[in-house]
Amino acid sequence: MTAEQGMDLRRPEDSADLVVVRRRPVFPWILAGTAVALTVWFLFALATNPALDWSETAAYLFNRQVLHGVWVTVQLSVISAAIGIILGLVIALGRLSHNKVLRTLATGYIAVFRSVPALVQLLVWGNIGLVIRNVSLGIPFTDIGFFSMPTNELIGPFTASILGLALSESAYMAEVIRGGVLAVDKGQLEAASALGMTHMRTTRRIVLPQALRVIVPPMGNQFITLIKATSLVSVIAGGDLLTQVSNISAMSYRVVEMLGVAVFWYLVMVSIASIGQHYLERFLAKGVRE
């Protein structure tokens, strides 16, 4: 106020050397303060709740049974992701094929496996033995058979879990991969053709490596979603982390404390996956000017 009154900006000596004071918005700080206060209050309430015994959580973090559950969850995630990616690649190439039948089949596959919830699929695979009692390999419509065994022996809880997770994963992966392939410039295909490269070779050497850059970020997210989706297999006693933790709490009645154990390990696994994703993306960025 006083400066404005005492100064005349038309005079050069007054307009030089003016100090700039930046505007400081107050509202975001009020919001931030409130958020911090709420978080602290929530954590405090959790920590001091007399009904919760956190020493139980700590005691079970590295329990043998829990660690075994973590290991099963890791196996389920990695195996399902691997199968999902390979199967997804085949389905994606089918959808991109010039052959109408292959295209239709691939489209149908994606439609079915993306529509059925993973939980429903797990239940179906977990109970498949009720419908199909024996699995046998032979020549159809003849008596020739190579082997035959009860479905329940062939598809135990672990295999059923893998089937359910991998199949629904493959449908999503197919779409992610297809998107990546379509993102590759058409000129790349023409250049490869003009050099005499076959379609197969072009796909393998030119298209997929470039598509990978587009595919990896959503694929990473998909993998993280999958790690968490493995908890669904507890409904068919899949033996994963959540199954184990539930088993323990069923005896100790320390339900929330045991869920705390699960939360801890899911956090650890997802964090490791996120770090891996970060480095993979950085590696694939070679040759690309950002």
Add this chain to the structure above:
Amino acid sequence: MTANALETADREVPMVDVRGVSKRFGHQEVLRHVSLTVRTGEVVCLIGPSGSGKTTLLRTLNHLETVDRGRVLINGQLIGYRQEQNKLYEYSEKEICRRRRRVGMVFQHFNLFPHMTVLQNIIEAPVGVGKKPRRVAIERARSLLQRVGLSERADAYPSELSGGQQQRVAIARALAMDPELMLFDEPTSALDPELVGEVLAVMRDLAGSGMTMVVVTHEMGFAQQVADRVIFMADGIIVESGPPSQVINAPTHKRTQDFLKAVL
């Protein structure tokens, strides 16, 4: 017509022999019964307004574009098809690829493989498709890079190069397959004006070495200096063809005159 063609065939097999090629995209007729021969060692520039069919014609020469009628012979051999009596059967993919290797192509937008270094771009096809030993391919790639003035950039990625440098790498990549014929599809149209010269210099050098070249271009100066023959196309037909002194400096057809008035 037939007698004439036979007579030419007797004397010398032309590098490019296009006979009565027609092509339509939907309702639009892009090529209408086009015939063209290019002798070995000849440099031919295709000029004309956009939509005249010049790029499509160029792309039929290595079967990037299929034809609806007529046939294309490269060095006396049908490209893309095999003739049995009155019909042309499209070759298997493998055979098409084998025949394509003898024809190099350079694109408007370079189309280098961005995930490979300059050297990897050049040896990809000779090693993977031509079954050349890696060591030999690398040696050849280095000498080609020297020829296009880029020996220092062998390990750079395409994104680290200027447009002009990328196009010179693209030319080296095409040459690495030892083609008998080089096709250029508006090779300088996507370049900043100050980078056009370096690419044209490489092409001029290539023409001087006796390479047979078919060039779709808007660079009238280049056509005038380097081309043995300039072909003006419009609406899917060849309107006028002859030495540059005639087609560019003294065109006889009204379409050619109008086009040149607009671009020069």
